[in-house]
Amino acid sequence: MTASFVALEDVCKIYNQGQPNQVRALHNINLVIAANSMVCLQGASGSGKSTLLSIIGCVFPPTSGRATIAGKALSRMPDRFLTIHRRNTIGFIFQHFNILPDLTVLENITLPLMPLGIGPGARKERAERLMEMLSIGHRSNFPARQISGGELQRVAIARALINDPPIVLADEPTAHLDHTLSLAFMEIMRELQRAGKTIILTSHDPLITQHPAVERIIAIEDGEIHVP
Amino acid sequence: MMSFARQANIIDYSLSSLWRRRFKSLGVMVVFAGVIFLLASFQMTTKALTNAASDILAFAPEITIQKMKAGRQESIPLEYKEKLAVILGIRAITPRIWGYYFNETSGANYTVLGLDPFSMPLGDQLGEAIDTGALPLDHEAVLGQGVFAELAGGGDAVIFSLFRPDLSLKTFSRAGVFKAETNILTYDTLFMNLDDARDLFSLPADMATDLCVTVANPNEVQTIAKKIAALLPDTRVVTRQQIQKTYQGVFGWRSGFASICLLTALAAFIIFAWDKASGLTPEERKEISILKIIGWQTSDVLTLRFWEGVTVSTVSFVVGYTLAYVHVSFFEASLFRPVLLGWSVLHPALRLVPSVELGETLLILCLTVVPYLAATIIPAWRAAIIPADSALN
Ligand SMILES: Nc1ncnc2c1ncn2[C@@H]1O[C@H](COP(=O)(O)OP(=O)(O)OP(=O)(O)O)[C@@H](O)[C@H]1O
Ligand SMILES: [Mg+2]
Numbered sequence: 001m002t003a004s005f006v007a008l009e010d011v012c013k014i015y016n017q018g019q020p021n022q023v024r025a026l027h028n029i030n031l032v033i034a035a036n037s038m039v040c041l042q043g044a045s046g047s048g049k050s051t052l053l054s055i056i057g058c059v060f061p062p063t064s065g066r067a068t069i070a071g072k073a074l075s076r077m078p079d080r081f082l083t084i085h086r087r088n089t090i091g092f093i094f095q096h097f098n099i100l101p102d103l104t105v106l107e108n109i110t111l112p113l114m115p116l117g118i119g120p121g122a123r124k125e126r127a128e129r130l131m132e133m134l135s136i137g138h139r140s141n142f143p144a145r146q147i148s149g150g151e152l153q154r155v156a157i158a159r160a161l162i163n164d165p166p167i168v169l170a171d172e173p174t175a176h177l178d179h180t181l182s183l184a185f186m187e188i189m190r191e192l193q194r195a196g197k198t199i200i201l202t203s204h205d206p207l208i209t210q211h212p213a214v215e216r217i218i219a220i221e222d223g224e225i226h227v228p
Numbered sequence: 229m230m231s232f233a234r235q236a237n238i239i240d241y242s243l244s245s246l247w248r249r250r251f252k253s254l255g256v257m258v259v260f261a262g263v264i265f266l267l268a269s270f271q272m273t274t275k276a277l278t279n280a281a282s283d284i285l286a287f288a289p290e291i292t293i294q295k296m297k298a299g300r301q302e303s304i305p306l307e308y309k310e311k312l313a314v315i316l317g318i319r320a321i322t323p324r325i326w327g328y329y330f331n332e333t334s335g336a337n338y339t340v341l342g343l344d345p346f347s348m349p350l351g352d353q354l355g356e357a358i359d360t361g362a363l364p365l366d367h368e369a370v371l372g373q374g375v376f377a378e379l380a381g382g383g384d385a386v387i388f389s390l391f392r393p394d395l396s397l398k399t400f401s402r403a404g405v406f407k408a409e410t411n412i413l414t415y416d417t418l419f420m421n422l423d424d425a426r427d428l429f430s431l432p433a434d435m436a437t438d439l440c441v442t443v444a445n446p447n448e449v450q451t452i453a454k455k456i457a458a459l460l461p462d463t464r465v466v467t468r469q470q471i472q473k474t475y476q477g478v479f480g481w482r483s484g485f486a487s488i489c490l491l492t493a494l495a496a497f498i499i500f501a502w503d504k505a506s507g508l509t510p511e512e513r514k515e516i517s518i519l520k521i522i523g524w525q526t527s528d529v530l531t532l533r534f535w536e537g538v539t540v541s542t543v544s545f546v547v548g549y550t551l552a553y554v555h556v557s558f559f560e561a562s563l564f565r566p567v568l569l570g571w572s573v574l575h576p577a578l579r580l581v582p583s584v585e586l587g588e589t590l591l592i593l594c595l596t597v598v599p600y601l602a603a604t605i606i607p608a609w610r611a612a613i614i615p616a617d618s619a620l621n
Contacts, residue, residue, distance in 0.1 A: 059521060059617045080525060087523030098518045102248050111519070114241055115528040117233030159522065 005035035005167070005198055006056055011065035013051050013223075025051040027223045029065070035166070038189065038199040042209055043220035049202040050095075050171055052220065056200060057169045058086035070166060087112060091160030091197075093170040097152050099159075101145035105136060108144055109158045130158040134188070150181040157188060167198045174205045182207050189213065238528060242535040257544045260600065263497040264548025265555070267592045269563065270490055272556045275585065285472055289322070289440035291453050292466045301464075303435040308460060312441075315455050319444045322348040323436035325425040329390060329418065334378050339417045342425020348440075357414065361404020364420050368403035372414035376405045390418075393430050400424070498599045508607060516612055529612035530605060537604035541597040549592075553584070 013026040025048045033039055033056075041049045055062050061074040061082065068074070070089040074082065099108050109130065110123040118126075131137040134154040139147050144155060153173070160168060170189070174182040182205070189199050190213040201208060209217055219226040246253045295304035309321045325342035345354050345363045355363050364370050371379065379388045380402065389397040406414035426433065441456070443449050449467055457465045508516075516529055555563065 054617050083520070083523060083525050092521065094521075098521070100515055100518060107244075112522045112524075114237040115234055115524050117231045117237060119233060119237075120240070163523075 005070060006031070006033040006200075007066075007068040008032075008055070008062075009066040011055060011062040011067055013048075013055065013060075014063045017063060025223055026055070026062070029223075029225055031218065031225060033198065033200065035198050036193065036196055037215050038193050038213055039201070039216040039218060040209055040214045041200070041202040041218050041220055042204055043202075043226075044204070047220045048223040049220055051223075053169055053171055053200065053202055056167075057090045057092050058082050059092075087116075087163055087165075089165050089167055091163070091165040091168045093153070093156050093160045093168070093173055095172040095175060097156040099144045099152055099155055102143060104141050104143055105131070105147065105151075105155050106140045108155055109162055112159065112162055126162060127158065130161055134158055149176050150184075153177065153181075153185065154188075161192075165197070167200065168192055170199075170201045172202055172205075174203060174208060179207070186211050186213060234528075235531070238531050239535045242532050243539065245532075246536055246539060253540060257540055257547070259497065259500060260541065260544035260596070261548035261551070263493060264545050264592065264596055265551045266490060266493060267595070268549050268552035268589075269555050270487075271588050271592065272552060272584065275588065276556070285468060288468045288471050290443050290446070290449050290468050291441035291456065293439040293441065293456060293460065294464045294466065295438075296462060296464050301438075303431060304438055304463070306434050306436060308439065308463070311459055312456060315452060315459070317444050317448045317452055318441055320348065320442045322440045322442070323422060323438075324440050325422060325429065325431065325437045327425075327429055327437065329428070331378065336374070336378060337416065338375055340425055340428060341417055341419050342422045342428075343419070344422045348442075354419075357406055357410045358404040359407040361402065364403040364424075366421065367400055367424060369400045369418050369420040369424070370404045370406060371402060371419075372406050372417040373408055373411055374415040375418055376402075390428060392428060398424075398428055494595060497596070498603070520612070521617070526609075526612040530609055533604050534601070537601045540604075541600050545593065545597060549589075 008029050008031040011026060011029040011031075012024070015021075015023040015025055029052065041052060043049050054060060055067050055074070056069060058069055058074060059082075061067065061077055066073060066075055069085070072085055074085075077085070100111075103111070106124065106127055109127045113123045113126070128137065128140070131140060134157060136147075136151055136154045136158070139151055139155075144152065147155070153176070168189070173185055177185060186208065189201070193199050193213065201214070203209060208214065219228065293304065293308070294301045295308075296302070304323075306323055309323075312318060312321060322343065325340075327340055329338045329340050330336075331338060343354075358370055361370060379385070386402050387399060388402070389399045392398055400420070406417065406419075420428075422436070425431075426435075441452070443452055449469070453465045453467050457463070519529060519532075520526070
């Protein structure tokens, strides 16, 4: 289990295949990420970091190749099961947070629990523990549009963690944060890793790539893994 | 996965998202309720009128014989009865006297109907239309609700008088009052026996207004009517079927015209609903893609839209239908009076009894709620199958 928590073999991703606007975003990716590690995907803009993270995050399967995430092969998995696997294993922190501005902080955080049939009391209880941990408890009933960028990211983190997933993904997590908030974010990631989670980040921010907690840098260039 | 708790959560979320978009939701509900209101008012009004018309028909004799002179109706001699004795299949011939009595004090026109209920077929059925009291004996009359209200002031006066043509007074005692359900027929009616009616109008003893023919076999009505017309060339012979056609003429084209207007309104509504419900704003599309990427299934998103649609249409339906009921029963369908003029001229003081029928209600439900739900769900389905990764950029 620990050896290959995420295993990609000859993974390719082609957007809009067969159409004039076809894009070859990933090409022959071979990658193994161990459980409970913290890695960072690094690369220029357009190199394919987000695409790779999406495949690891079970958002879509690869166009070809084999992707095994937390013991399940994604290839040709129907959308329905991909969704179930995603919500059981992945906590995704998006670059633009993807928080619904008209919902309260609490409602945003508990949104993934709604289709699971978890009642309001249990939802609140789970969210409160996370909000406490992330020091946003006092914002619980604020509409998300009224809180600051740093708080917004913590809401996004809390939402990613609400199902207690073994893998946490963050796409360009420090792009909208100042230095202090970026360091605080990395501390939170370090805590999560200590708690046993696998952390996968994308970034070209040296604050992340050179952070002591990051065990491994995976360089991506034009959709391929760059071996220096 | 269709667990109750999941449904409850999604309903919870759909209510709160309707509330977040409350102005849009309210706008749709106002239009929606308006359409239901129009359809239901119209349906209840025409249904009440149709019921009334079929009541009239139920009481209409199978064949009525009127004597004509110079193209106008005049009294018919009772001896004509004997001339018809040769026609087989006639069960009974009942003379009838009817006319209008103008009450100068109130300015109202009453319909006076003279019949001999004890000697006519089905005469006892008339008794069922009487609320309190019994069929009229000599010097008695049964009053319609409107006449009763005017002559007795709704109180318990028993004796009243009417003028003969020579202005001498004829006194009646009240034998009973017609039931309110028969208002369309009896509201302005004074029902008495043949001799009293003849006396009131000073008609000669051997005359009646018309003769009503009861036929043994309903299939023979046309044949017998033709035979009567041949035997009595100076009469007009009217069958119930012809009366029915006249009524259909009065109500039919008007309600047909109104239905076309309503169908146009309905079509406009469906287009409007489609536009409102399907025109997903960029925010709504964004919301759906976020829900999907954080783990909502396509079916969860559809369930969400379904409950939104159900809520909007249920509220609109209940509001629109209730308003329609109030409109028809308390405001006497005032919006439709100009359209259904034929009836309101016939019976200006008529109080409509709105009739709510399951079948018709379901029809309205299908015509409005189903297109609305389709307009909510189908576009959401298109939105819900957009790949989750569109929330990434
Ligand atoms: N949904 C899509 N449809 C078509 N092409 C896409 C789509 N998403 C990404 N691409 C293309 O695939 C390539 C890789 O994109 P990707 O977003 O993975 O790069 P990235 O390394 O994350 O870049 P950035 O640092 O700018 O976020 C780019 O050329 C991009 O234009
Ligand atoms: Mg990216």
